[in-house]
Amino acid sequence: MNKFDLEWINLTSGVNVRKCMRCGKCSATCPSYDEMEYHPHQFVYMVEKGNIEPLLGSDSLYKCLTCFACVERCPRGVEPAKVVEAVRLAAVRKQGGNHLTPDQIPAMLDDDLPQQAIVTAFRKYTK
Amino acid sequence: MQRIGVFVCHCGTNIAATVDVKAVAEALSHEPGVVISQDYQYMCSESGQDLVKNAIKEHKLTGVVVCSCSPRMHENTFRKAAASVGLNPYLVEIANIREQCSWIHKDIASATDKAVILGKAAVAKVHLNAPLTAGESPVVKRALVIGGGIAGIQTALDIAEAGFDVDIVEKEPTIGGKMAQIDKTFPTLDCAACILTPKMVEAAQNEHITIHSFSEVSDVKGFVGNFTVTIKKKARYVDETKCTGCGLCTEKCPMKKVPNEFNMGLDNRTAVYIPFAQAVPKVATIDPNYCMMLKNGKCGICSKVCSVGAIDYKQTDRFIEQKYGAIVVATGFNPIKPDKYNEFAYSICPDVVTSLELERLMNAAGPNGGTLLRPSDKTHPHTIVFVQCVGSRCDDEKGKPYCSKICCMYTAKHAMLIREKYPDTEVYVFYIDVRTPGKNFDEFYRRAVEQYGVHYIKGMVGKVMPRSDGKIDVQASDLLSNEQLHINADMVVLATAIEPDKTARPLATMLTTQMDTNDFFTEAHPKLRPVESATAGIILSGACQGPKDIPETVAQASAAAAKAIGLLVKNSITCNPCVAHSDELMCNGCSSCEKVCPYGAITYQDKEFRMPDRTTAVRRVASVNPAVCQGCGACTVACPSGAMDLNGFSNSQIMAEVDAICK
Known part of the structure; x- marks a missing residue:
């Protein structure tokens, strides 16, 4: 993982991983915890340390349900699901595997769903 | 013609490193009216002041400009120096070239330019300065303490000890505050009531102390040494002077379903009530929201049973006005309600309690007579989970950004007491950090772990789910073993954040004192004036200024008393002539x-x-x-x-x- 990729992940996630106080509430609340090799708190910590390579190769990226429980409950507003999503996006981009074109998006929008959840779902299921 | 002296300070390298001090002195020497312009290493030092004094005498100066630090630091120093050689102190002006110039700039050229401009402005001002004479105003030899918790009681006792009259205004029917609700105190585990109630009695019996219980401050006028305060004595529908506190009315009152605030609503009291056995003053109070006589005129039993005729249904709020020389704020704190954190199920599960509720559940005067039982089914809990930092250290709108400071220690205390009394109970404490700075504090926490076998787990609880069988599923992180745990608990205790009392903000407006964004009162200086507010004559005591445990509160309370006494011993104080x-x-x-x-x-x-x-x-x-x-x-x-x-x-x-x- 080079410096550019790390900056890119921080930029696309819009998350300041330095806000994390290592309480572990994200992993405590995560319903996919047992399925994941790297848990939400580890995502945040590893991205902060620049240790992204293992995350890019892990299927933990696709085990995250994007249920946003960690985002909702994080006391510091770190938003771990967005970090997971940014790493996932980095992995997908690396393979050149975009599954969605921009013109398809407007028809899929729904006010009740977090926009990120829709995007994530389509990335995972519309191959 | 004005004869002005300019004195530019290096402040070591504080100013001289960023501002060309000699150039500033040179530039200002050409300003109109300036007859002498000098620079010196430390102008505030003895020899620096002598420089100013000698120049005033030698050049018969009519005005002085000192280019140095903020006037908050040394304006008084130079005013005194000027006065000592016969120049009116209000003919001295300070140009702040440290805080507002050298400390905030990097570029020497532009910082020097700015320092010259600030100096020129001060010279222009001093041309128009008129000599002013400070008047004096008398000091009323009486202090007001707002809040009757341990902070207010200690402050009042110390002021009374010095021989001054002091009034305590307490909004509840009794003094005692939060400490009266606490069972044991850390790190010594002595009983809170045993050490608090003698102080409450001492306050009540002290000839210099007047307690206005069930009262609030409704208006403050005046200034240091001479405040006029209106105190609202809320109608308690009982004549305080007649009531003997026998408690017969509370026994006979038919309205027995009133949530008991003293026990955190875990049991009920009657509509006419005395908050607890050791209440001071021990006087009954009628709760107008529940009393049937006051609500619809039917009942009147308490008035019939009262042998001294103290019940007065027609009582109304009374207002008294009193003058004070100093006011001490001791409004204290409250734990937040954790009902916004749905994940902890506080609102839906009676067996999820806050730490203060646990205090009452374990207290001999509490709802269960001191036996720890689950609120839901009154059975003995065998597994108890403590959750730390609920609402503390939060960056969201639900909680508080600060560390509440006391929770680590009281949780260690709770865990230890439970293990001591009920060794068959497993106790888990989920922590983010254990913070124990304090005398004998870390030893205390280690004892909980090593001697009492309390399970401390590094991680946070993510979800608390009450189950149909009455148990509670606690889902949490164990960060050190990188596991997600599920604990089958009987009770969950939330160490909730503490916040300043709600009455503090309107009070701050009345007192014209400052508060921070969390509604804690702001001290005049965080290090050197930690017990005074920036408003003269308003002194801070206890948790209204920031989270504090009992020893710290008592220490600050005595410090606040010392500040109040220092004011009250004066016969008069010098007024600010800049009016x-x-x-x-x-x-x-x-x-x-x-x-x-x-x-x-x-x-x-x-x-x-x-x-x-x-x-x-x-x-x-x-x-x-x-x-x-x-x-x-x-x-x-x-x-x-x-x-x-x-x-x-x-x-x-x-x-x-x-x-x-x-x-």
Whole structure:
């Protein structure tokens, strides 16, 4: 993982991983915890340390349900699901595997769903 | 012709590293009226002050400009130096070239330019300075303590010890505050009531202390040494002077379903009640929200059983006015309600309790007589999970950004007491960090782990789910073993954040004191004046200033008392002569100044003026009480006709400064 990729992940996630106080509430609340090799708190910590390579190769990226429980409950507003999503996006981009074109998006929008959840779902299921 | 001296300070390298001090002195020496311009290493030092003094004598100076640090630091130093050689102290001006210049700039050239400009502005101002004489105002030898918790009680006792009269205003029917609700205290585990109640009694019996229980401060006027405070004595529907506290009325009251605040609503009290056995004053109070006699005129049993005729259903709120020299704020704290954190199920599960509720559940005077039982089914809990930092250290709108400071220690205490009393109970504590700075504090926490076998787990609880079988599923992180745990608990205890009492903010407005964004009162200086507010005569005691445990609160309470005593021993205090005055010929009587004055210093009078052709006319004009005015300058800005002016900061002086800066 080079410096550019790390900056890119921080930029696309819009998350300041330095806000994390290592309480572990994200992993405590995560319903996919047992399925994941790297848990939400580890995502945040590893991205902060620049240790992204293992995350890019892990299927933990696709085990995250994007249920946003960690985002909702994080006391510091770190938003771990967005970090997971940014790493996932980095992995997908690396393979050149975009599954969605921009013109398809407007028809899929729904006010009740977090926009990120829709995007994530389509990335995972519309191959 | 003015003869002005300019003195530029290096402040070691604080100023000299960023500002070319010699160039500043040189530039200012050419300003009109300047007869001497010097620089020196440390102008505030003895020899630096001598430099100023000698120059005043030698050059017969009529004004002095010191280019140095903030006037908050050394304005007084140089004023005193000037006064000692016969120059009116208000002819000294400070140009702040440290905090507002050298410390905030990096570039030497531009910082030097700015320092010269600031110096020029001060020279321009000092040209217009008039000698001022500070008056004196007498000090009322009586103190007011707002809040009757351990902080207020300790402050009052210490002030009374020095021989001054002191009044405690407490909004609840009894003094004692939060400490009265606590079972044991850390790290010694002595009983809170056993050490608090003697102090409560001492306060009640002290001839210098008057306790206004069930009362609130409703208005504050005046200034340091001479506050006039209106105290609202809320109707308790019982004559305090007659009631003996026998408690017969509370036994006979038929309305027995009132949530008992003292036990955190975990049991019920009657509509006429005495909060707890050791209440001071031990006087009954009728709760008008529940009393059937007060609500619909049917009942009257308490009045029938009262042998001394103390019940008075017609009592109304009374207001008393009293003068004080000093006011101590001791309004304390409250734990937050964790009901916004749905993940902890506090609102839906009775067996999820806060730490203060657990205190009551374990207290001998609590709802279960001291036996720890689950609130839901009154069974003995075998597994208890403690959750730390609930609402503390939060970056969201639900919680508080600060560490509540006391939770780590009281949780260790709870865990230890439970393991001591019920060794068959497993206790888990989920922590983010264990913070134990304090004498014997870390030893105490280690004892909980090592001697009592409390399971401390690094991680946070993510979800608390009450199950149909009455158990509670606690889902949490164990970060050190990188596991997600599920604990089958009987009870969950939330260490909730503490916040300042809700009455603090309106009180701060009345007292014109500052608060931080969390509604804690702001101290005058975080290190060197930690118990005074920035408003003269308003002193801070206890958790109203920030989270504190009992020993710290008591220490601050005594410090606050020392500050109050230091004020009360004086017969008079020097007033600030920089107060507003109105030019009656220019005043148009619009009342704008009266409306903006935060101190109530401005009144309007009808005054007779001589008019042309030997006629007279009566006009309404503003008049400032210089003893009450604090010199904030709000009126000078509000005045549309320019009639209001501030001594020492007159409109013409400010304009001269602006002109000098813009030149």
